[in-house]
Amino acid sequence: MQETKQIQTKKEFEQFFNTHHADLVRYAYKFVQRTDVASDIVQEAFVKLWEGRRHILANISLKAYLYKVVYNLSLNHIEQLKLRARHHDxxxxxxxEMEMDYYKDEKSLLQEERLESIRSMLNELPKGCYEVIDLSRFQGLKNKEIAQKLDVPVRTIETRIYRCISKLKELVKRAV
Known part of the structure; x- marks a missing residue:
């Protein structure tokens, strides 16, 4: 059977199939790197050949035609994989992003609850303690700035902060 001869019968098609199938699968495998996919591509190429056998010109090489079809189908398969990968990405x-937003919102809610709990515990502290902790931890002032603002020595501020934090730790232990 010549390569440029049209396929007219099932027997001619089967003979052509048996002659070229394995080589075409190896050819497709070079592109898709999976035997099952390469085999499916070759199968689809042969289906196209059979369905279009009456429209294929008699002067073209059927072997070259099939290799071109397998090549195009392989590239289409690779492109589909890339599109799927981009879609999945x-x-x-x-x-x-949704998960991060969710946990960010949840985290901020938890932080707000904790902050509210700490503030309520701070309200249980003596007035001097609350004021020092508020200036130090919530307003971000340095010990020297707090001392100037309250007109007391820096050492006094350090002592008050230490005592307030110790009392706060006791309150937290009782709350837990």
Missing amino acids: SIYTDLM
Whole structure:
């Protein structure tokens, strides 16, 4: 059977199939790197050949035609994989952002609850303690700035902060 001869019968098609199938699978495998996918691609190429056998010109090489079809189908398969990968990456990125937003919101709610709990515990402390802790921890003032603001020595501020934190630790232990 010549390569440029049209395939007219099932027997001619089977003979052509048996002659070229294995080589075409190896050819497709070079692109897709999976035997099952390469085999599916070659199968699809042969289906295209059989369905279009009456429209294929008699002067073209059927072997060259099939190799070109297998090549194009392989590239299409690779492109589909790339599109799926980009789609999956996009979905993964979206999910990660949603998860981060969720936990950020949840974390800020937890932080707000903890802060509220600490503030209520601070209200149980003597007035001097609350004022020093508020200036130091919530307003971010340095011990020297607090001392100037309250017109007391820096050492007094350090002692008050230490005592307030110790009392706060006791309150936290009781709350837990």
